[in-house]
Structures are given as C-alpha cells and as structure tokens.
Amino acid sequence: MTEKDILELIKADPWMMRVIQEAEKLNLKDWIIGAGFVRNKIWNHLHNINVDTGNTADIDLIYFDPKGNNESEDEELTKKLNKETNLNWEIVNEFYAHVWNKLPPFKSATDAMSHWCETATGIGVTMKGGELILITTYGIEDLVNLIIRPTPTFINNLEVIKGRIQKKHWLEKWPCLKLSPELQ
Numbered sequence: 621m622t623e624k625d626i627l628e629l630i631k632a633d634p635w636m637m638r639v640i641q642e643a644e645k646l647n648l649k650d651w652i653i654g655a656g657f658v659r660n661k662i663w664n665h666l667h668n669i670n671v672d673t674g675n676t677a678d679i680d681l682i683y684f685d686p687k688g689n690n691e692s693e694d695e696e697l698t699k700k701l702n703k704e705t706n707l708n709w710e711i712v713n714e715f716y717a718h719v720w721n722k723l724p725p726f727k728s729a730t731d732a733m734s735h736w737c738e739t740a741t742g743i744g745v746t747m748k749g750g751e752l753i754l755i756t757t758y759g760i761e762d763l764v765n766l767i768i769r770p771t772p773t774f775i776n777n778l779e780v781i782k783g784r785i786q787k788k789h790w791l792e793k794w795p796c797l798k799l800s801p802e803l804q
Contacts, residue, residue: 621666621764623754626658629665630745630752636661639679642705644747646697648683650729652755654744655680655736662763663740663794678708682744684729688713723773733757735773737781742771762800769800778803 630636636657643653657679664671689697690713698711714732718725726732734757736742742757754760762769768790770781781803784790791797 621662621760623756623760626662626760626764627745627752627754629661630658633661639707640745640747640752642701642707643679643681646681646701648681649685649688651681651683652729652733652744652746653679653681654733654755655741658743658745658754659740659763663766663797666764666766667794667796669794678710680744681709681711682714682717682729682732683711684714684726684732686715688715691716721773730755730757734771736771737774737784739763739769739771740767766794766797767800768797768803770802775802 630640639657640653643651663669694711694713698709701707701709701711714726714729717732718735721735723735726735733742733744733755736757739758740763743760743763744755746753746755758771761767768781768785770778774781785799785803
C-alpha cells in the first residue's frame with residue numbers, strides 16, 4: 621500500500637470527504653485531520669472491515685496559528701461544529717498544546733503530530749487548492765504493516781500507549797495488529 625493508495629481510499633469515502641470539506645471551510649492555518657481518522661480507515665481496509673464512518677470516536681482537527689484561538693475558543697469552535705455537523709470533532713490549535721505534555725513549543729501542525737503517541741497515529745490529511753495531501757510524520761510503513769510503535773516522544777512512557785491499546789480495544793477490533801518490540 622502506498623501513500624497514493626491511502627489518498628484514493630479517502631477520496632472514495634463520501635463520509636471522509638464531507639469531513640475534510642467541512643474542515644476546509646473553517647479556513648484554519650496549517651490544518652490537518654489526523655489520528656484515528658486516517659489510521660482507522662487504513663486498519664479497517666487492511667482487515668476487510670467496511671464501515672461508513674471510519675470507525676473513529678472523534679475527528680481530531682489540529683491546526684497551527686500563533687495568532688489563532690486559545691484553548692477555550694477552540695472548545696467553543698468544537699461545540700459549534702459538533703452541533704452544525706452532528707459529528708464529534710475535537711479542534712486544537714497546536715500553538716498552545718505543547719504545554720499538555722511539557723514539551724518545547726511546536727513549530728507547525730506536522731511538528732505537533734510528530735509528538736503523538738504512536739507512529740501509526742501520526743498521520744493525517746489536509747486539502748490545499750482542492751487537492752488532498754497526506755501528512756506523515758514517520759512515514760506509512762508502520763501504519764500499512766499494522767505495527768503499533770511508540771514515537772520518540774513516548775518511548776520512555778510506554779504505559780500510556782499500552783493503556784490506549786486496551787482502552788480503545790485495538791487488538792480486538794483489528795486482530796492482525798502487531799506490537800513493536802518495545803511494547804511486548
């Protein structure tokens with residue numbers, strides 16, 4: 621599976637395209653829809669699971685704008701979009717989000733995404749000029765090979781990832797997933 625294949629899967633999914641078009645309408649700077657939005661679509665595809673909604677609990681829309689919203693304004697925008705679209709959005713300006721994990725300030729949305737827990741989660745999609753663009757912080761190899769691997773940010777905090785695996789029931793939903801050696 622290639623990056624082009626991933627983009628074609630997304631383009632062929634009316635629900636995903638609706639979400640991306642809604643995100644684009646917000647005119648946020650340096651925006652990406654990531655985490656389970658793309659990851660779950662690929663894991664479902666590779667497990668021959670056909671679901672209309674991408675099988676994601678929420679839509680993680682991140683953006684990076686030093687002059688953009690603060691945390692409370694993002695919460696209000698999230699509530700507004702949830703109500704307007706009847707979908708479960710979580711919108712975060714990554715300009716301020718580095719403080720949650722006591723990290724240095726991020727430089728961009730892609731930089732912020734590189735600090736997420738798993739390599740297969742650090743993938744997203746954006747749209748520029750009507751063209752879908754796949755954003756990968758660690759490539760697609762772990763994602764398409766069904767490997768759960770910690771990012772460098774979480775290599776010394778494996779309990780967080782193990783907790784996510786259990787809480788989200790990943791191994792039950794996608795039984796072909798494999799844990800990297802660090803997580804075994």
